[in-house]
Amino acid sequence: MPKIDVSAVPERKGCPYPKPFDAPCAERVRQRLGDAGGLKDFGVNLMHLPPGNWSSQRHWHSHEDEFVYVLEGELTLVEDGAETVLRAGDCAAFAKGSGNGHHMINESDAMAVYLEVGSRQMADLTTCSDIDMMSANSDGRFTHKDGTPYPGQ
Numbered sequence: 001m002p003k004i005d006v007s008a009v010p011e012r013k014g015c016p017y018p019k020p021f022d023a024p025c026a027e028r029v030r031q032r033l034g035d036a037g038g039l040k041d042f043g044v045n046l047m048h049l050p051p052g053n054w055s056s057q058r059h060w061h062s063h064e065d066e067f068v069y070v071l072e073g074e075l076t077l078v079e080d081g082a083e084t085v086l087r088a089g090d091c092a093a094f095a096k097g098s099g100n101g102h103h104m105i106n107e108s109d110a111m112a113v114y115l116e117v118g119s120r121q122m123a124d125l126t127t128c129s130d131i132d133m134m135s136a137n138s139d140g141r142f143t144h145k146d147g148t149p150y151p152g153q
Contacts, residue, residue, distance in 0.1 A: 002037065006046065009036045017057065018142050018150040021131060024054040030116075045116040049075065049106045055116075058101040058129040063121040064137075066094040068104070073112030075104040080129070086114075096121075101129025 009032065015025040027050045034044035049055055058078060069091040077084045077092055079102045086092060086104070094102055096119075106112045124137040127145070135142045141153040 004033055004036050006031065006033065009033060009046075015056065016140075016142075017133070018153065021057055021128075021133060025056060027053045028055065040120070042117060042119050047114050047116050049073075049104070049112045049114070051106050051109050051111070053106055055104040057131060057133065058103040059126050060094070060099055060101045060129065061096050061118075061124050061126055063096050063124040064119045065096050067117040068092050069115045069117075071113045071115065073106065073110050074108045075112050075114065076107050077102060077104050096124075101127075 012030045012032070013027065015022050015028065017025065029048040031046040032043065033046050034042060037044075047055065055075075068086075070086045070088050072088050074088075075086045077086050080100045084092075092102075094100070104112075104114075120137070122137050125134060126137075127134045132144050133142055133150075134145055141149055143149050143153065
């Protein structure tokens with residue numbers, strides 16, 4: 001059946017970044033709705049971001065478009081040289097290869113809930129704008145920008 005029972009989709013708390021880069025995202029919760037529905041070409045995640053948490057490290061994708069739609073609450077979208085408040089009903093799109101790193105921070109005192117949609121390109125390389133880290137979809141490992149792996153990767 002195409003209907004997805006959201007309550008049955010596993011919740012994944014935190015993020016897979018190596019320490020200490022995982023700390024700002026430690027309390028975020030992701031439910032992979034696209035995976036639950038068997039989607040292969042793009043992913044859809046239901047995200048819950050508590051006050052004070054980040055969606056991710058600021059990043060951009062080489063081969064993947066990304067889209068977010070805010071369902072509840074308020075988020076601050078941080079990009080190169082700009083911050084924009086996103087509220088319920090607002091959305092943002094990030095074109096692949098832009099080089100403009102982005103992430104969202106919940107600076108409010110209430111939970112923010114949003115949908116995160118992205119393509120699943122094996123050739124994609126995610127580059128972090130503010131720290132020495134990147135990750136390739138082909139292997140999922142986090143490395144320094146020179147390609148040296150982080151410990152445990």
